Amino acid sequence: MxxxxxxxxxxxxxxxxxxxxxxxxxxxxxxxxxxxxxxxxxxxxxxxxxxxxxxxxxxxxxxxxxxxxxxxxxxxxxxxxxxxxxxxxxxxxxxxxxxxxxxxxxxxxxxxxxxxxxxxxxxxxxxxxxxxxxxxxxxxxxxxxxxxxxxxxxxxxxxxxxxxxxxxxxxxxxxxxxxxxxVVYHRRAGGQSQFSALLELEPKSDRIQVALDYAKRNLHTALSVEQLAEAAHLSPRQFSRAFRSETGQSPAKAVEHLRVEAARLMMESSRHPIDVVASETGFADRERMRRAFLRAFGQPPQAIRRNAQIEGVPLLTT
Missing domain, CATH: 3.40.50.880 (Class I glutamine amidotransferase (GATase) domain)
Structure with a gap:
């Protein structure tokens, strides 16, 4: 013992x-x-x-x-x-x-x-x-x-x-x-992100919040710094500096977190092929999504889906 x-x-x-x-x-x-x-x-x-x-x-x-x-x-x-x-x-x-x-x-x-x-x-x-x-x-x-x-x-x-x-x-x-x-998920991998941190970014300015909202609505697109800066009505340089100052993350890192979380939810709750999930969440291809999953969760997309099926998470067929 x-x-x-x-x-x-x-x-x-x-x-x-x-x-x-x-x-x-x-x-x-x-x-x-x-x-x-x-x-x-x-x-x-x-x-x-x-x-x-x-x-x-x-x-x-x-x-x-x-x-x-x-x-x-x-x-x-x-x-x-x-x-x-x-x-x-x-x-x-x-x-x-x-x-x-x-x-x-x-x-x-x-x-x-x-x-x-x-x-x-x-x-x-x-x-x-x-x-x-x-x-x-x-x-x-x-x-x-x-x-x-x-x-x-x-x-x-x-x-x-x-x-x-x-x-x-x-x-x-x-x-x-x-x-x-x-009655808990078995089990969040140690490498998985603390998604609370992403949910609690709490930018101090409305401009950065608008950019985050824009990113969440447009994950399927490329989402360059220039696009996010335009949504915030700032120059790319001003936006990048303000974003990091207010959230502690670079715009690229924050967008990747948003993408992998959206992709994880799709992997867990749907039967969509990995290529479709990657496309819908803005990854250029499945390999880039796989690398992002490993960074965020410590597991590839297939393992996330397999764990969800073991845990009985209902899959959507549409």
Missing amino acids: QRIGFIAFPDFQVMTFAAVSVFEIANVTGNAPLYDLHFLSEHGGSVRTSLGLTMDTEPFGDAPFDTLIAGGGLEPVESTPGLIEYVRAAPTIARRVAAICTGAFVLAEAGLLDGRRATTHWGFARQLQAQFPKVRVEEDRIFIIDGPIWTSAGMTAGIDLALAMVEKDHGAALARSVARKL
């Missing part, structure tokens, strides 16, 4: 510990108990969550764990020296160390993310990068595995991370069964 330790601290956000349910259901679904779950904190005893609920915890110690997972808060919080000391030593007592959401800040402060790829909630990714420049932050990923260190995006992305752990430990069939019992 693998010992899983969840590291809590005052005002941690309850949703980040939704991953616990993955291991709980894996125990129920497996032929035998697979995971031994422990909740840890610096001093043990009751720890208050951001909702005001309390949770009983065990104090930090030298006991070995297979996996240690740090939860996150509604925003990054200042870590105590005891917490940082325990996390810094975590690789010596655990096979893998993980963080959910802003828990990545704890791992980064302890030095575990230096030189490694990592992600966190999209709303705090740039802060993580600025505060810890040695970390290779990838702000648009659901979760990232870099050696023994795992990090995930915010909130429900912890479920994806935990499902990936179950799959790695005990196979895809069990992970898929757990996902079905939890």
Whole structure:
């Protein structure tokens, strides 16, 4: 049985510990108990969550764990020296160390993310990068595995991370069964974009919003910077500078995200051939769409469709 330790601290956000349910259901679904779950904190005893609920915890110690997972808060919080000391030593007592959401800040402060790829909630990714420049932050990923260190995006992305752990430990069939019992998608690939980031671009000016709306309505066309700039009533140079300043992305990157999301929805919900999907969503050909899917989801289009069929997503025939 693998010992899983969840590291809590005052005002941690309850949703980040939704991953616990993955291991709980894996125990129920497996032929035998697979995971031994422990909740840890610096001093043990009751720890208050951001909702005001309390949770009983065990104090930090030298006991070995297979996996240690740090939860996150509604925003990054200042870590105590005891917490940082325990996390810094975590690789010596655990096979893998993980963080959910802003828990990545704890791992980064302890030095575990230096030189490694990592992600966190999209709303705090740039802060993580600025505060810890040695970390290779990838702000648009659901979760990232870099050696023994795992990090995930915010909130429900912890479920994806935990499902990936179950799959790695005990196979895809069990992970898929757990996902079905939890009524969640099995499973968003670690390389998949945090689409919340795209939905929450929230440009400051109406002009950039108009350009985004124009792009969404015209994905089937080439959508050059010049076209988007014209929709925004700006010169191409002004538009590119304003777009990146307001959204944090280049126009080309944002358009690619829009295209792959639209293509993913078509792959999951229709029987259209890949060539048709590529054409309808503005990719020049299926190979370019395949490369874009690999960048965004870590999977080719065929795998996305196959997973949707396994999960029972209804296909449209028209």
